[in-house]
Amino acid sequence: xxxxxxxxxxxxxxxxxxxxxxxxxxxxxxxxxxxxxxxxxxxxxxxxxxxxxxxxxxxxxxxxxxxxxxxxxxxxxxxxxxxxxxxxxxxxxxxxxxxxxxxxxxxxxxxxxxxxxxxxxxxxxxxxxxxxxxxxxxxxxxxxxxxxxxxxxxxxxxxxxxxxxxxxxxxxxxxxxxxxxxxxxxxxxxxxxxxxxxxxxxxxxxxxxxxxxxxxxxxxxxxxxxxxxxxxxxxxxxxxxxxxxxxxxxxxxxxxxxxxxxxxxxxxxxxxxxxxxxxxxxxxxxxxxxxxxxxxxxx
Numbered sequence: 001x002x003x004x005x006x007x008x009x010x011x012x013x014x015x016x017x018x019x020x021x022x023x024x025x026x027x028x029x030x031x032x033x034x035x036x037x038x039x040x041x042x043x044x045x046x047x048x049x050x051x052x053x054x055x056x057x058x059x060x061x062x063x064x065x066x067x068x069x070x071x072x073x074x075x076x077x078x079x080x081x082x083x084x085x086x087x088x089x090x091x092x093x094x095x096x097x098x099x100x101x102x103x104x105x106x107x108x109x110x111x112x113x114x115x116x117x118x119x120x121x122x123x124x125x126x127x128x129x130x131x132x133x134x135x136x137x138x139x140x141x142x143x144x145x146x147x148x149x150x151x152x153x154x155x156x157x158x159x160x161x162x163x164x165x166x167x168x169x170x171x172x173x174x175x176x177x178x179x180x181x182x183x184x185x186x187x188x189x190x191x192x193x194x195x196x197x198x199x200x201x202x203x204x205x206x207x208x209x210x211x212x213x214x215x216x217x218x219x220x221x222x223x224x225x226x227x228x229x230x231x232x233x234x235x236x237x238x239x240x241x242x243x244x245x246x247x248x249x250x251x252x253x254x255x256x257x258x259x260x261x262x263x264x265x266x267x268x269x270x271x272x273x274x275x276x277x278x279x280x281x282x283x284x285x286x287x288x289x290x291x292x293x294x295x296x297x298x299x
Contacts, residue, residue: 001105002030002294005098006136006287007083008090009163009257010128013216013248014196020090020139021204022132022287023163027094029057030078031102037074044081044091056092057099060123064103073106084280086171088251093129096120101134101291113290117150127152129251136290138204155205157286162265164258165250166235166272167280172228172253180224189219209245212259216246225253232256235276242271 005027010020027044039058045051057079062072083091100116113134120130127141127150141152185193200215202208226232226249235256239247243264250257260268265283272281 001102002028003098003101003105003292004028005094005101005133005291006090006289007284008093008129008132009088009165009248009250009255010090010126010132011218011221011249011251012200012257013218013222013246014193014220015128015140015200016193016197016218016220017126017128018141019197019201020128020132020141021157022136022290023089023165024285024287025082025089025282026287027083027091027098028080029098029102030076030080031106032076032078034074034076038076040076040078042078042080044083044085045079046081057095060096060099061103064100064119065106068103068107068109084167084255086173087167088172088249088253088255089165089167090129090133090251093120093124093133096123097130097133097291101293105293111293114150116291117152118148121148121150132290134290136288137286140201140205153201153205156288157204158207159285160262161209161245161259161286162262163284163286164239164244164260164265164268164272165282165284166239166256166258166276167282168229168231168254169278169280170229170254172225177225177228177252180228181221182224185220192217192219209259209261212246213240213244216248218248221252222249225249229254231276235272235279238272238275239268243268 006022007025012019039052085091117134131139131141131152135154137156139152203211236247239258244258244260247258
């Protein structure tokens with residue numbers, strides 16, 4: 001089997017752990033029956049030997065397959081990775097969603113994305129990345145009171161907008177970056193983020209993109225995380241002054257997600273590339289499908 005899982009950008013400013021969308025940057029996976037297990041990695045992570053010794057995809061896949069059919073099987077696993085690792089673009093979520101999805105396919109069990117999403121919570125407790133990785137598009141998501149199910153509202157993204165992402169060479173650990181965040185927030189800041197996240201979600205769903213610049217402001221996490229790489233403040237300032245509709249830290253960073261109208265993307269890319277020549281800058285469309293297999297979608 002062959003399939004792909006998209007990159008994601010989560011939080012989107014004020015939507016801490018609750019808002020996320022999918023980008024057309026993918027990790028491709030291939031599984032072929034074999035007499036013994038082998039792993040080949042191309043692209044991101046290819047030079048990291050640890051990913052062959054203790055591969056998270058293979059481990060999760062085997063755990064789920066054993067639960068489904070009572071045993072594990074041998075495969076030749078081939079990974080063609082385009083999603084940067086530890087850059088806030090959902091590489092871990094792509095692996096988790098991909099591994100669980102593959103286990104269901106191998107087991108011959110009907111593929112239900114809601115079930116895949118719920119099982120992913122065993123490996124990732126925050127739904128803002130795993131939901132768009134699984135479902136594609138823009139997603140508003142939350143956990144049920146027992147925290148064992150994801151509830152979400154999904155909305156496709158139009159072709160009239162694009163993302164211009166700025167990817168630094170330096171990574172930011174999600175776990176460590178959370179430790180830099182305040183333990184308490186004032187009522188004023190909580191209301192600020194609640195109101196801005198609500199309008200941001202509404203703007204995406206109704207395609208009132210002119211509201212995004214104001215609605216994407218945040219008081220919960222971005223400032224504290226961006227301080228680890230001060231250059232990100234300049235990236236945000238440059239993007240917003242050059243036509244971006246919004247400019248936010250992607251997940252916990254270090255990537256910066258900029259959204260603009262399609263007609264402005266080449267100009268914005270040029271300005272950012274000239275200003276920050278040492279950073280990797282990509283123009284990306286949005287993915288509205290999430291995880292898809294080769295028999296469901298032309299790869």
